[in-house]
Amino acid sequence: MSNSxxxxxxxxxxVREAIRDALSRDDRVFLMGEDVGAYGGCYAVTKGLLxxxxxxxxxxxxxxxxxxxxxxxxxxxxxxxxxVEIMTVNFSLLAIDQIVNNAATIPxxxxxxxxxxxxxxMATGAGRQLAAQHSHSLEGWYAHIPGIKVLAPATLxxxxxxxxxxxxxxxxxxxFEHVMLYAREGxxxxxAGPVDIDRAVIRRPGTDLSLITYGGCLFKALEAAELLAAxxxxxxxxxxxxxxxxxxxxxxxxxxxxxxxxxVDEGWRSGSLSAEISARIMEGAFFDLDAPVARLCAAEVPIxxxxxxxxxSIPQTESIRAAAVALMNxx
Amino acid sequence: xxxxxxxxxxxxxxxxxxxxxxxxxxxxxxxxxxxxYTQEKIRGFLHLYxxxxxxxxxxxxxLTPEDAVIATYRExxxxxxxxxxxxxxxxxxxxxxxxxxxxxxxxxxxFDATTRFCGGNAIVGGGLPLAVGMxxxxxxxxxxxxxxxxxxxxxxxEGEFHESLNLAALWKLPVLFVCENNFYAxxxxxxxxxxxxxxxxxxxxxxxxxxxVDGMDLIAVETAARTAIAKIRSEGCPQFLECRTYRFRAHSxxxxxxxxxxxxxxxxxxxxxxxxxxxxxxxxxxxxxxDLAAMEAEIAxxxxxxxxxxxxxxxxxxxxxxxxxxxxxxSP
Numbered sequence: 001m002s003n004s005x006x007x008x009x010x011x012x013x014x015v016r017e018a019i020r021d022a023l024s025r026d027d028r029v030f031l032m033g034e035d036v037g038a039y040g041g042c043y044a045v046t047k048g049l050l051x052x053x054x055x056x057x058x059x060x061x062x063x064x065x066x067x068x069x070x071x072x073x074x075x076x077x078x079x080x081x082x083x084v085e086i087m088t089v090n091f092s093l094l095a096i097d098q099i100v101n102n103a104a105t106i107p108x109x110x111x112x113x114x115x116x117x118x119x120x121x122m123a124t125g126a127g128r129q130l131a132a133q134h135s136h137s138l139e140g141w142y143a144h145i146p147g148i149k150v151l152a153p154a155t156l157x158x159x160x161x162x163x164x165x166x167x168x169x170x171x172x173x174x175x176f177e178h179v180m181l182y183a184r185e186g187x188x189x190x191x192a193g194p195v196d197i198d199r200a201v202i203r204r205p206g207t208d209l210s211l212i213t214y215g216g217c218l219f220k221a222l223e224a225a226e227l228l229a230a231x232x233x234x235x236x237x238x239x240x241x242x243x244x245x246x247x248x249x250x251x252x253x254x255x256x257x258x259x260x261x262x263x264v265d266e267g268w269r270s271g272s273l274s275a276e277i278s279a280r281i282m283e284g285a286f287f288d289l290d291a292p293v294a295r296l297c298a299a300e301v302p303i304x305x306x307x308x309x310x311x312x313s314i315p316q317t318e319s320i321r322a323a324a325v326a327l328m329n330x331x
Numbered sequence: 332x333x334x335x336x337x338x339x340x341x342x343x344x345x346x347x348x349x350x351x352x353x354x355x356x357x358x359x360x361x362x363x364x365x366x367x368y369t370q371e372k373i374r375g376f377l378h379l380y381x382x383x384x385x386x387x388x389x390x391x392x393x394l395t396p397e398d399a400v401i402a403t404y405r406e407x408x409x410x411x412x413x414x415x416x417x418x419x420x421x422x423x424x425x426x427x428x429x430x431x432x433x434x435x436x437x438x439x440x441x442f443d444a445t446t447r448f449c450g451g452n453a454i455v456g457g458g459l460p461l462a463v464g465m466x467x468x469x470x471x472x473x474x475x476x477x478x479x480x481x482x483x484x485x486x487x488x489e490g491e492f493h494e495s496l497n498l499a500a501l502w503k504l505p506v507l508f509v510c511e512n513n514f515y516a517x518x519x520x521x522x523x524x525x526x527x528x529x530x531x532x533x534x535x536x537x538x539x540x541x542x543x544v545d546g547m548d549l550i551a552v553e554t555a556a557r558t559a560i561a562k563i564r565s566e567g568c569p570q571f572l573e574c575r576t577y578r579f580r581a582h583s584x585x586x587x588x589x590x591x592x593x594x595x596x597x598x599x600x601x602x603x604x605x606x607x608x609x610x611x612x613x614x615x616x617x618x619x620x621x622d623l624a625a626m627e628a629e630i631a632x633x634x635x636x637x638x639x640x641x642x643x644x645x646x647x648x649x650x651x652x653x654x655x656x657x658x659x660x661x662s663p
Contacts, residue, residue: 030471056471062501067460067494074464074478077449078399079663080471082464097491101454102461110442111433112655114449115662146656170661 006187014156014188015045015121015177018163019083021193023053026081029167032059032068033085042087043123043182069095069120073103073172076118081167086122089138089176103172104147116172119163124152125216125266126314127180132302135310137266139176139215140273143244149173150243151197154218156186158241161195169197176243178216178266200247202254206236209260209327212251212277214240217264217315224320233328243273251277252284259290262327266314269297291330296323342550347617350392350549352626354384354605357408359630360417361580363638364407364424364438368584372641373424376453377438380408382547382579385604386511387412389552390479390572393560396446399469399478401462403511404439404453405578409481415443421637427644434647435655444662455516456489458482459508463495466504470567477563479507484573485516487530496537499569506569507559508534511546513578518590534571546574547599549608579603 009017022029031046037060040047050058061068065086072084086092092099103116126135143150149171153159159177166173203218204225213221218239225235236254240246255261261281265274278293299313361379368377380387383405391412394400402409410420415431423430423441432442432451440451449465452458462480469476486492487510499506510530514521521528534541540562544555552574559570577599581588588596600606612618 062494062497064490064494064498066491067463067498070457070460070491070495071464071467071498074449074461074466075468075471076464077461077662078465078468078472080468097454097457098460101457102452106442106450107658108655109432109436109440110444110450110655111431111435112658113432113442113444113662115658115660117661146653149657170659171657 005190007190009156009186009188010182011156011159011184012043012045012182014159015163016047016049018160019046019049020052022083022164022167023049023057025164026167028079028081029083030057030059030080031083031085032061032072034061034063034087036060036085041085043179045182046085065091065094066098070098070102072118072120073098073116076116077106077114082118083163083167084118084120086120088134089122089124090133090136092122092138099142099148099172099174100145104145107171108147115170117167117170118172119166119175120172121175121177123179124176125178125180126303126310127216129305129307129310131305135303137298139174139243140265140267142174143273143276147172148244149197151175152215152241152243153177154181154215154239154241156184156188157192158195160188160192162197164194165197173197176215180216198242198245198247200238200240200242200250202236202250203239204235204237206234206258208234208258209236209262209324210251210254210258211235211237211262211264211320211324212240213237213264214243215266217266220315220317221264221320223317224324227317227321228324231325233324235324246277246280248280248284251281255281255285256288259288260327261289262294262296262324264296264315264320266298268300269295270300272297291327294323294327296320342617344617347612348622348626350388350553351605351608351612351618352630353388353412354549354608355626356630356633357384357387357411358605359634360407360411363634365580365584367424367638373438375437376404377584378405378582379580380405382599382603383511383513383576384408385549385552385608386509386546386574386576387481389549390507390509390556392553393557394477394479397474397476399447399449399465399476400481401449401458401465401478402451402481403455403458403483404451405483406441406451406481407438410441410443410448413443413446413448415441415446415448417633417637418640421641422644425641425644427641428647429640429644456482456486456491459486459491459495462506463498463504466499466506467502470504475564477505477507477560479509481509481511483516484510484512484514484521484530486510487533488516488524496534496539496571500537500539503568505563505567507556507563508569508571510534510571510573511576512573513576515578515582515591517582518586520590531571531573534573539569539571541571541573543573543575546576547602547604547607549604550611
């Protein structure tokens with residue numbers, strides 16, 4: 001059976017396979033971004049694709065984020081299915097005009113006449129000592145915007161499978177790839193393929209509290225859950241996968257079962273995605289709660305360079321464990 | 332309009348009158364919009380194209396239905412010249428469901444898939460990257476189409492202007508960039524905002540062909556656009572036209588025009604595109620009083636019909652407020 005055969009893979013390789021698959025499936029798909037071709041991608045995701053698919057479909061761009069993201073929107077409007085890569089979420093701020101003012105508005109503003117079937121991929125998150133202009137987690141900002149979908153694949157299956165589904169979606173989809181996941185190793189079925197992009201998934205069932213997280217924090221949360229299990233606390237770990245729309249049903253059902261929620265987010269706390277999730281729990285599951293919703297987020301600082309400071313800035317396995325214990329044992 | 336085979340201007344009565352009529356139609360529509368604004372039938376921002384009609388008319392006359400157009404928030408003239416029904420444009424001014432964008436866009440965001448008219452973009456410079464992308468798609472799909480992108484001289488201060496010209500020239504994309512230089516970015520005069528006020532020189536630095544044209548001269552605009560579009564179709568490279576023009580009315584209905592002299596406006600009005608072209612046609616025997624009277628009467632009827640259409644239009648049900656935020660299928 002082909003689907004029982006497993007292949008060793010990295011997250012980086014899974015994204016590459018997803019891009020290769022999309023380029024092979026559909027002539028309308030092409031990839032563009034800074035250093036995606038000759039250089040092979042700043043995180044080596046697209047290495048080898050230029051030789052395989054040629055310059056027309058693996059398109060190196062100038063350092064013009066607004067220009068080439070806007071060009072991706074225009075190309076999508078005119079019938080192509082572009083994958084635009086932005087090196088890192090911090091650089092996407094140079095293109096936020098195009099994303100927010102054009103991609104997110106044109107379908108509605110045109111009364112449904114023009115659609116933007118575009119995928120924008122970018123790296124996000126801290127952990128590589130890249131300091132305050134390459135390490136932030138701003139996906140929560142994008143999740144604020146009606147008219148776009150926001151995905152955060154954490155597993156190899158999702159890295160491999162979300163892209164094609166996103167390309168088939170007629171709406172603009174942003175995919176955030178956490179930098180610390182690229183080297184993550186695992187196995188994939190030999191025939192791994194598209195996955196849904198609209199559900200949260202319970203990665204570890206539990207009964208005592210819900211750990212709600214996504215992306216780079218998922219594996220830290222799963223490790224923390226193992227430590228908690230050793231202390232007799234069974235945490236349920238929810239991988240949001242989609243940050244917009246949020247799978248509110250799955251979140252509320254979990255909280256209804258566990259009666260406690262800890263949201264773990266590498267984004268900042270103030271005015272954030274974690275605040276949104278907390279509010280939804282308050283609105284939809286208030287009477288199920290045995291304790292106030294807790295949040296563990298990035299420290300409210302620009303992410304610093306020094307390793308010990310960087311580590312202290314974002315949620316870690318131990319701080320997740322400690323926050324969960326505190327939630328279980330209120331003072 | 333002309334035949335350059337022998338290098339001389341040839342102009343038929345029918346074509347000349349059609350183009351004049353197109354400018355008169357835009358002028359009358361804009362004047363009506365101003366009136367409806369004072370009656371509070373039209374709200375929000377209203378930016379009128381009065382004085383600049385020769386550019387939309389002269390350029391658009393050279394496009395095929397398969398070509399694409401991206402314009403700015405001052406785009407009523409472009410929409411009319413592109414062939415979007417006046418009824419739908421007026422209904423959009425009213426915010427009615429029968430409007431070109433179902434009332435979601437208003438004056439600044441006229442869209443029409445039938446004529447590949449992709450807005451109505453109210454972020455200065457924001458339309459240029461879209462035009463680059465639409466042209467890229469056409470090129471990758473092997474379609475011999477031109478994307479025409481209109482913007483004001485204010486956009487040349489935006490990074491997106493520079494990024495887009497570079498990309499279009501680098502990738503040899505079929506884009507016609509048309510800068511409508513009316514010398515004021517809202518209230519800021521060109522010389523007060525730009526160290527280099529020669530827009531076409533700025534464009535030419537991106538290694539694309541750029542021409543400066545008298546935007547008040549319909550024949551000059553039409554001829555320059557025709558030449559540029561022919562080059563785009565044959566060579567596949569972008570072209571740039573700077574059309575020097577002037578806006579006779581205020582920037583928007585909220586503008587007290589403190590930044591310019593009335594005498595300057597009056598001087599430009601004397602050079603207006605309609606005065607100039609109709610004088611040329613009279614002098615050459617291509618237009619008489621009866622022709623003009625007939626044209627104006629027809630236009631008045633069309634304007635009144637568009638107002639009646641808008642008045643009779645319906646409001647989108649509030650239940651459909653969120654419709655099209657996300658769509659179920661991509662447009663073709």
